[in-house]
Amino acid sequence: MASGFGYHGGVPRCFAYWQEFSKCYAQTDVPSQCAPQADDYLECLHHTKEIKRAKQVQAEFLRKAEHQAHEGRKAADILADGVIVGVGLIQRGEAAHSK
Numbered sequence: 001m002a003s004g005f006g007y008h009g010g011v012p013r014c015f016a017y018w019q020e021f022s023k024c025y026a027q028t029d030v031p032s033q034c035a036p037q038a039d040d041y042l043e044c045l046h047h048t049k050e051i052k053r054a055k056q057v058q059a060e061f062l063r064k065a066e067h068q069a070h071e072g073r074k075a076a077d078i079l080a081d082g083v084i085v086g087v088g089l090i091q092r093g094e095a096a097h098s099k
Helices: 015-027 031-046 048-070 075-081 094-098
Strands: none
Touching: 015 031, 031 048
């Protein structure tokens, strides 16, 4: 953040968040009032909340896959058929051919 330029020139990806934080910090007498701006800037840099949420989604997916495997389906079929990003918008199998 020292130079104000990104790796490939131009503005860095988190520069807007840095500007919001530095503007707040310069205008306030109580630095703790700028905690939301600081959190946004740090999230942009490190993606900690995003990574935590992705791990939660993956853990829930695996938990459901194990539960379904105990109900009689093979775990390999579940993992091959269920993609985490699948939300049911695309029909698979014979249902897709009938439309």
